[in-house]
Amino acid sequence: MSKASKRVLVTGGAGFIGSHSVEQLLASGYNVCVLDNLSTGKLTNLPHHDGLTFIKGDVCDLQAVKDAMQGASYCLHLAAQVSVVRSVEDPSSSAQQNILGCINVMQAAHEAGVNKLVYASSAAVYGNPRHLPIAETSTVCPLSPYGLEKWVDEQYAALFHTLYGLPSLGLRYFNVFGPRQDPKSPYAGVISKFFDCLIRKTSPTVFGDGRQTRDFIFVKDVARANIAALTSSHQGVCNVATGNRVDLLALLSLLHGVTGNYLPAVHLPSRDEDIRDSQGDTQRSRAWLDIQPQWTLNEGLKALYTATSETHAA
Numbered sequence: 001m002s003k004a005s006k007r008v009l010v011t012g013g014a015g016f017i018g019s020h021s022v023e024q025l026l027a028s029g030y031n032v033c034v035l036d037n038l039s040t041g042k043l044t045n046l047p048h049h050d051g052l053t054f055i056k057g058d059v060c061d062l063q064a065v066k067d068a069m070q071g072a073s074y075c076l077h078l079a080a081q082v083s084v085v086r087s088v089e090d091p092s093s094s095a096q097q098n099i100l101g102c103i104n105v106m107q108a109a110h111e112a113g114v115n116k117l118v119y120a121s122s123a124a125v126y127g128n129p130r131h132l133p134i135a136e137t138s139t140v141c142p143l144s145p146y147g148l149e150k151w152v153d154e155q156y157a158a159l160f161h162t163l164y165g166l167p168s169l170g171l172r173y174f175n176v177f178g179p180r181q182d183p184k185s186p187y188a189g190v191i192s193k194f195f196d197c198l199i200r201k202t203s204p205t206v207f208g209d210g211r212q213t214r215d216f217i218f219v220k221d222v223a224r225a226n227i228a229a230l231t232s233s234h235q236g237v238c239n240v241a242t243g244n245r246v247d248l249l250a251l252l253s254l255l256h257g258v259t260g261n262y263l264p265a266v267h268l269p270s271r272d273e274d275i276r277d278s279q280g281d282t283q284r285s286r287a288w289l290d291i292q293p294q295w296t297l298n299e300g301l302k303a304l305y306t307a308t309s310e311t312h313a314a
């Protein structure tokens with residue numbers, strides 16, 4: 001069967017990671033159906049393309065998910081309540097979307113007989129790591145309802161495989177950055193927040209000494225990992241990271257170079273919920289997905305700067 005006749009259902013496809021994944025799926029010749037409730041996603045994130053259909057709907061609505069899943073060969077499940085803070089404030093609503101919504105997708109994928117379900121997990125499942133880089137075999141110890149929800153999803157995926165033979169791969173994304181991540185959201189990643197400050201010529205805020213480290217991966221590399229995972233024969237969970245880490249002050253210095261705006265950070269006390277260091281082990285992703293990141297941090301920051309400047313100019 002050619003890719004053109006293969007349909008992929010992308011839940012949350014109008015969001016940040018989703019829209020980049022949709023673009024790459026279409027460019028690879030797949031037909032794509034997006035199911036999204038547009039709570040944080042935007043229709044303007046999606047391209048106009050004959051191979052793309054959009055359904056406004058919620059993953060908490062099982063019938064809507066079943067309808068959207070019809071005829072799908074693969075499913076990429078990205079729809080979620082993505083805010084760690086909100087999951088702490090309202091754990092019940094967060095669990096409904098992130099656990100029950102995910103179970104709906106698994107049930108519909110199983111009933112439709114999809115070849116593979118790829119779903120978004122998160123490095124948040126690890127909590128504070130004991131060793132770096134963090135391998136998939138490391139202890140799981142989520143620090144928030146959000147991290148726990150992602151881990152519960154992984155357990156359901158394993159059970160659906162055992163009970164019903166549903167093939168799945170859960171991708172534990174590290175810190176994803178790139179165009180279309182909304183900096184105005186209070187939950188946006190640190191890069192889009194720093195970027196927004198420098199472009200508006202205000203000083204970025206750093207919590208603590210700024211020496212905390214993160215593994216930042218460019219969104220187009222994450223989209224490639226998503227697509228590779230759809231046709232991977234492996235079952236289980238897999239990190240999606242670069243294997244590098246950079247501290248926030250070094251990141252800010254790179255951003256100074258990219259934007260030409262040299263505004264120093266304002267330091268506030270560190271926050272209890274922030275982990276100190278994060279760096280993903282990429283051995284499994286290289287072996288299972290046969291890919292490695294193509295974008296360096298600086299290249300990704302430059303691409304983000306170009307895309308942001310174009311948006312501001314438009």
Ligand SMILES: NC(=O)c1ccc[n+]([C@@H]2O[C@H](COP(=O)([O-])OP(=O)(O)OC[C@H]3O[C@@H](n4cnc5c(N)ncnc54)[C@H](O)[C@@H]3O)[C@@H](O)[C@H]2O)c1
Binds near residue numbers: 038177
């Ligand atoms: N961005 C990161 O750094 C990161 C890191 C780890 C994991 N993740 C996971 O990746 C996935 C995508 O995240 P993102 O950063 O692109 O966020 P995003 O908010 O841009 O995308 C989420 C999309 O899902 C949609 N959505 C939310 N709830 C829905 C529901 N109940 N039904 C249907 N659609 C719904 C939103 O409208 C949006 O389009 C999420 O599952 C998130 O938890 C993201």
